[in-house]
Structures are given as C-alpha cells and as structure tokens.
Amino acid sequence: MKKLSLAEHSVRELNSALHDPQAMDGGTEWYVSDPDGRHALACGLNDELQVTIDGHAGYYCAGMNQHATVVVNGTVGVGVAENMMSGLVRVRGNASQSAGATGHGGLLVIEGNASARCGISMKGIDIVVGGDVGHMSAFMGQAGRLVVCGDAGEAFGDSIYEARLYVRGQVESLGADCIEKPMRDEHREELRGLLAHAGMDFDPSEFRRYGSARELYNFHVDNAGIEQGDSHE
Amino acid sequence: MSDRTEDWGLRESATFDRRTIHEIQRAADTGIYDIRGFGAKRHLPHFDDLLFLGASMSRYPLEGYREKCATDVVLGDRYASRPLHLDIPVTIAGMSFGALSANAKDALGRGASAVGTSTTTGDGGMTDEERGQSRTLVYQYLPSRYGMNPDHLRMADAIEVVLGQGAKPGGGGMLMGQKISDRVAEMRTLPAGIDQRSACRHPDWTGPDDLAIKIEELREITDWKTPVYIKVGASRTYYDVKLAVKSGADVVVLDGMQGGTAATQEVFIEHVGIPILAAIPQAVQALQEMGMHRRVQLIVSGGIRSGADVAKAMALGADAVGIGTAALIALGCNHPRWSEDYQRIGSEAGFYDDYQAGQDPAGISTQDPELAARLDPEQAGRRLANYLRVMTLEAQTIARACGKSHLHNLEPQDLVALNMEAAAMARVPLAGTEWVPGSTPG
Ligand SMILES: Cc1cc2nc3c(=O)[nH]c(=O)nc-3n(C[C@H](O)[C@H](O)[C@H](O)COP(=O)(O)O)c2cc1C
Numbered sequence: 001m002k003k004l005s006l007a008e009h010s011v012r013e014l015n016s017a018l019h020d021p022q023a024m025d026g027g028t029e030w031y032v033s034d035p036d037g038r039h040a041l042a043c044g045l046n047d048e049l050q051v052t053i054d055g056h057a058g059y060y061c062a063g064m065n066q067h068a069t070v071v072v073n074g075t076v077g078v079g080v081a082e083n084m085m086s087g088l089v090r091v092r093g094n095a096s097q098s099a100g101a102t103g104h105g106g107l108l109v110i111e112g113n114a115s116a117r118c119g120i121s122m123k124g125i126d127i128v129v130g131g132d133v134g135h136m137s138a139f140m141g142q143a144g145r146l147v148v149c150g151d152a153g154e155a156f157g158d159s160i161y162e163a164r165l166y167v168r169g170q171v172e173s174l175g176a177d178c179i180e181k182p183m184r185d186e187h188r189e190e191l192r193g194l195l196a197h198a199g200m201d202f203d204p205s206e207f208r209r210y211g212s213a214r215e216l217y218n219f220h221v222d223n224a225g226i227e228q229g230d231s232h233e
Numbered sequence: 234m235s236d237r238t239e240d241w242g243l244r245e246s247a248t249f250d251r252r253t254i255h256e257i258q259r260a261a262d263t264g265i266y267d268i269r270g271f272g273a274k275r276h277l278p279h280f281d282d283l284l285f286l287g288a289s290m291s292r293y294p295l296e297g298y299r300e301k302c303a304t305d306v307v308l309g310d311r312y313a314s315r316p317l318h319l320d321i322p323v324t325i326a327g328m329s330f331g332a333l334s335a336n337a338k339d340a341l342g343r344g345a346s347a348v349g350t351s352t353t354t355g356d357g358g359m360t361d362e363e364r365g366q367s368r369t370l371v372y373q374y375l376p377s378r379y380g381m382n383p384d385h386l387r388m389a390d391a392i393e394v395v396l397g398q399g400a401k402p403g404g405g406g407m408l409m410g411q412k413i414s415d416r417v418a419e420m421r422t423l424p425a426g427i428d429q430r431s432a433c434r435h436p437d438w439t440g441p442d443d444l445a446i447k448i449e450e451l452r453e454i455t456d457w458k459t460p461v462y463i464k465v466g467a468s469r470t471y472y473d474v475k476l477a478v479k480s481g482a483d484v485v486v487l488d489g490m491q492g493g494t495a496a497t498q499e500v501f502i503e504h505v506g507i508p509i510l511a512a513i514p515q516a517v518q519a520l521q522e523m524g525m526h527r528r529v530q531l532i533v534s535g536g537i538r539s540g541a542d543v544a545k546a547m548a549l550g551a552d553a554v555g556i557g558t559a560a561l562i563a564l565g566c567n568h569p570r571w572s573e574d575y576q577r578i579g580s581e582a583g584f585y586d587d588y589q590a591g592q593d594p595a596g597i598s599t600q601d602p603e604l605a606a607r608l609d610p611e612q613a614g615r616r617l618a619n620y621l622r623v624m625t626l627e628a629q630t631i632a633r634a635c636g637k638s639h640l641h642n643l644e645p646q647d648l649v650a651l652n653m654e655a656a657a658m659a660r661v662p663l664a665g666t667e668w669v670p671g672s673t674p675g
Binding site for chain 2: 011019039046059060063066079082097098101102104117139140142159161218219
C-alpha cells in the first residue's frame with residue numbers, strides 16, 4: 001500500500017500520482033493521511049484504485065470518479081463524488097451539499113447525514129444515505145436511485161424526471177411533480193440489493209417510494225401555474 | 234404584409250403595432266409565452282454606431298497586401314500549461330448538439346478547423362462528429378451537466394464554465410420535445426420527446442468563492458493542462474468580470490444581449506441583459522484595474538457579423554470574438570433557396586427564428602433525419618471557412634488602414650461614435666468632438 005501525507009505533499013502531487021498508473025508501481029492501494037479538509041482530493045480518478053482518505057475532506061472529493069473506490073474516514077464538503085461515472089465512494093461521516101450531484105453511475109454511500117441537494121440532477125448514480133438528507137434533494141433527478149434511511153427535507157424530488165427515490169423516515173414535503181408511488185416486489189428487491197451493496201442493515205419493507213408524476217414533461221398552459229412558480233424553466 | 238393600409242389613410246399605432254397586436258392575440262389563444270431562437274431583433278446600440286479613424290498625416294497606414302497584419306491569438310496562458318493558439322481571433326461559440334443537427338456540428342468543425350480556429354460544444358455534451366472535425370474544441374461545462382463526462386473533459390482543448398448567455402442572463406436552457414430524438418435523449422439521460430428544461434444555476438456551487446474551488450477541481454482533473462474559460466451573459470459586467478478573474482479564469486467569454494439562442498422566451502431575449510457595446514468597456518476596465526487585461530483574455534460575442542465588427546470589438550479591448558448566428562447563416566440558415574419551405578411553416582428566408590421547432594428547412598436547427606440530410610457538412614464547412622476568411626480579411630483591411638501590424642494593436646483611440654448612446658456605452662468620443670458622454674472631465 002502506498003502512503004501519502006498531505007501534511008508533506010500537495011493536492012497536486014496526490015492527484016497527479018493517482019492519475020498516472022505508472023507512478024503506482026503496480027500498486028493500486030493508497031492511504032492518504034492529514035487531508036485536513038483540503039479540496040479536490042482524489043478527483044478525476046480513472047483506474048481501479050482503492051484510496052482511503054483518513055480524515056475530513058473538502059469540496060469535490062472524488063469528483064468525476066471512474067472505476068476507483070474511495071473511502072473517506074471523516075466528513076466531506078460540497079459535491080462529494082459529483083458527476084461520478086462508476087466505482088464506489090464511501091463517506092464514513094456526514095456530507096455537505098450536493099453530494100453525488102449529476103452523477104452518471106457508480107455507488108455513493110454516505111453513512112451519516114447528507115445536507116441539501118443530495119443527488120441534485122442525478123443521471124444514473126446510486127446514492128445510499130444512512131441518515132437524513134436536506135432540502136431539495138434529488139432536484140431534477142433524471143436517473144438513478146436515491147435511498148434515504150432517515151428523513152428527507154423540504155421539496156424532496158422537486159422537478160424530478162426518472163430518478164427513483166426511497167425513504168425510510170419522514171418526508172418533510174414533496175417538490176413539484178414528485179409523488180409517492182406504490183412499493184411493489186420489484187422495488188423491494190431493487191432496494192434490498194442497494195442496501196446490501198451499501199452495507200446498510202435495514203428492512204426494505206420499511207421504505208416508501210417516490211418518483212415523477214410526469215406532469216411537467218411538456219410546456220403547456222396548465223404547467224405555468226402560479227403556485228409552482230416558473231418550474232418549467 | 235401589404236402597405237395598402239397606408240394608402241387607405243389608416244394609422245398604425247406605434248405602441249400597438251401589428252406585431253404587438255399579433256402577440257397579444259397569440260398569448261390570448263395559447264396561454265403560454267412565445268419561445269423562439271435567434272437573438273434580440275429590436276434595434277440596439279451596436280458596432281454600426283462606431284467608426285474607425287483611418288490613418289493619414291498623423292498616423293501611417295500599412296500597405297494593403299504587402300505589409301504584415303497578424304491575426305493570431307493565444308488563449309488561456311494564465312494558468313494552463315497547454316493554452317490555445319488560434320490563427321484567427323474569430324471563434325465559433327457554443328451551440329449544442331440537440332439544438333443543432335449532427336451535420337451542422339460537423340460542418341462547424343470543418344469550417345473552423347480549415348482556418349485555424351476553435352469550435353465549442355453546448356448543452357448536451359460532446360459528439361464524436363464534433364471532436365472528430367474540430368481541431369480545437371472547447372468543452373462547455375453547464376448547469377445541466379447533460380452528457381458531462383470526464384473522458385470528454387480530458388479530450389477537450391479548453392473548458393468553458395457557462396454561467397449565462399447574452400440572450401438570457403439568469404435563464405437556463407430549453408429544448409423542445411420535437412428535438413429530443415432518441416440520440417439526444419440518450420446523451421442527456423432524458424425521456425425522448427419531453428420538453429426539456431435545463432437548470433439556470435450550477436448544481437454544486439453558488440458564489441465566486443465556490444467557483445474558484447470548482448475551477449481548482451477541473452484543473453486537478455485535467456492536470457492543469459487545459460485552459461478554463463468562464464462565460465457570462467452581459468448584465469453587471471464590471472463585477473462579473475472581476476469575480477471571474479478572482480475565481481481563476483484563464484479566459485472570460487462575454488456574450489451581449491444580441492447573442493443568439495436555440496430556444497428562449499421572447500420576453501427574455503428582448504428585455505434582459507445589455508448590448509455587447511455597453512459591456513466590453515466595463516469588462517476591459519475590470520481587467521485593467523486588476524492588471525489582467527491581455528493576461529486573462531476576453532472573448533466577446535453577441536451580434537458579430539463582419540470583419541468591421543471584429544475590428545471594433547478588438548479595438549475596444551477584446552482579444553477575440555465568438556460567433557453563433559452568423560456561423561449558422563454562413564452554413565445555410567435562412568437561405569433563399571428554402572424560401573418556399575420557410576413559407577410553408579409560416580416564415581420566410583431572412584426571418585426564420587423558430588430554431589426551437591426542429592423543422593428547419595436548411596437542416597441546421599433540427600433533429601429530423603430527412604431535414605438534417607439537406608445540409609452537406611463538407612460544402613457547408615467550406616462556406617463557413619470562406620466566411621471566416623472574409624471576416625479576417627476585412628478586419629485586417631481596417632487594421633492596416635489604422636496603421637496596425639496586428640489586430641491586437643487596434644485601440645479605442647482608433648474609434649469614434651456616431652451618436653451619444655454609442656459614445657457613452659463604448660466610451661469613445663462622439664465623431665468630430667472630444668466628448669465622451671458620461672466620463673468625468675479632468
Ligand atoms: C442555435 C444556438 C444554440 C446555442 N446553444 C448554446 C449553448 O448550448 N450554450 C451556450 O453557452 N450558448 C449557446 N448559444 C449561444 C452562443 O454560444 C453565443 O453566445 C451566441 O450565439 C453569440 O451571439 P451571436 O449568435 O449573435 O453570434 C447558442 C446559440 C445558438 C444560435
């Protein structure tokens with residue numbers, strides 16, 4: 001296992017080493033210490049690496065991840081695993097806003113709580129949050145699945161497209177065009193798989209499912225309603 | 234519409250003219266605002282309101298065909314280890330695949346590459362056609378992040394973080410269902426056929442402090458090789474440019490309210506933002522105050538049509554310009570050969586602006602395979618290359634007449650304004666006077 005301390009090396013040195021398979025000498029396991037909330041750690045990875053960040057990370061940790069597994073033994077700032085394509089990112093603590101934003105694939109696990117806009121504009125990523133998510137989570141969610149084992153904040157799933165949402169606790173309010181949908185066996189099955197993959201020990205039958213009513217999919221006069229604002233823009 | 238009405242002694246209201254009346258009727262019929270493409274159509278202070286003072290006794294001109302007047306430009310050398318070197322300062326602005334057909338994107342790439350300039354992707358991601366044909370390709374990073382992909386990010390020659398467009402500062406994109414073909418839907422991860430709205434704010438950062446960190450991430454992902462542009466619609470330009478520079482931009486792209494769009498509410502196009510003429514001096518002032526003029530390059534767009542416009546923009550302090558609408562026209566948009574087809578869909582060559590409708594007879598702003606096949610990318614690419622050559626020759630003609638051996642040597646002192654509005658906005662004197670309205674004397 002390669003070890004690198006961010007007290008001694010720069011973020012640039014860390015990322016350029018992680019971007020260069022040659023620099024690994026064949027090793028794929030990395031242990032990064034002293035992150036101290038630095039930004040853009042382990043972003044743009046493109047190989048099957050196992051990276052452990054031992055401490056708190058700042059913004060955009062593991063951003064645009066492809067193939068790699070990144071584990072953060074701490075909390076993360078804004079946009080963890082934003083636009084992830086594949087691989088696995090696991091946060092042992094809490095996450096700030098926009099966790100997994102616009103992610104296209106892979107699995108993001110947040111063992112603690114996630115703040116506002118978790119899964120905003122998600123495009124295929126799976127996100128499993130052990131605790132709660134903040135307001136506007138899954139805003140404009142296009143595809144992928146968001147599993148919330150705790151509660152969800154206001155305007156959950158606002159302007160949602162085809163993302164699938166599962167919540168075990170309370171939903172403070174649903175956003176425009178987001179509705180509760182029946183949990184059928186196929187959904188319980190899907191959820192069981194996601195929870196198992198994320199290592200969360202919850203019973204799928206305790207969850208409710210939410211998704212798009214698909215009533216804002218076309219611009220017409222009925223969708224220009226004052227009460228939902230100009231939500232087709 | 235015939236003007237017989239005037240012969241009959243009828244008086245049209247200047248306030249409620251026929252177009253206004255028609256719009257009220259249309260709104261009453263449908264209950265939804267008008268969405269269209271193209272840029273602002275109203276009359277605005279523009280480059281036409283400026284003139285060059287050619288050389289005579291006090292300045293020497295350069296010999297038309299013999300003396301060198303260079304046109305190249307380097308973009309993005311502030312932080313990036315691989316800045317762009319373009320042969321001409323006229324770039325092709327970001328226009329999405331989705332808004333445009335694959336053939337049109339292909340043609341833009343061919344035309345631009347033939348004369349050594351760049352093209353830009355748009356909302357909806359990078360296509361193989363485009364990467365294949367464009368020697369220098371700028372990859373847009375938009376709020377929607379449709380098709381956003383780190384492999385494409387690494388393949389791009391520059392990254393353009395889009396905060397807004399001149400046609401709709403503060404607004405997000407739209408793409409109407411008619412244009413969401415299966416391929417477009419797949420690239421954007423959306424159901425086919427829906428009316429797509431894209432976000433107007435980025436999902437994972439808000440203010441300039443966050444943007445600085447976002448740019449740091451983009452640089453880390455691309456190993457600090459790739460220039461990062463920030464594109465803003467012209468509104469509070471002085472402040473926006475300062476914040477863009479502070480956020481770490483290598484290049485600022487400034488799009489005036491005349492700038493084209495593929496689909497926006499008419500009310501937005503015509504009533505939000507400021508003309509490019511009013512925005513350039515604000516941007517240049519901001520850059521100069523930060524000691525960054527020419528170090529952070531400025532690309533301006535919004536209604537650029539000719540080499541004269543290019544020269545004027547550069548004299549006001551831009552390093553390069555971008556064109557959208559004019560490039561589409563060069564490819565064949567609004568061409569009279571399609572006159573009958575335009576009439577059939579309620580328009581006419583020279584007026585067509587329904588880019589949102591996907592029925593473009595010229596095969597450019599459409600996803601209909603039959604219409605798209607009307608555009609031959611090779612031929613259209615040649616037309617664009619010709620047009621870009623003409624613009625460059627025109628700009629050189631003017632620069633030589635002003636005694637400049639490089640387009641970048643054009644300066645505000647080469648310009649005067651024809652009217653007070655333009656003089657005040659462009660901050661150059663009214664022709665024949667030394668008066669710059671709005672500037673405090675002494
Ligand atoms: C058909 C069309 C599509 C456009 N798509 C985008 C886009 O995806 N992203 C963007 O930043 N600007 C887009 N624009 C705006 C252009 O990048 C550019 O700012 C504008 O066209 C410049 O003004 P001009 O058309 O007067 O040259 C589009 C413009 C047109 C005409």
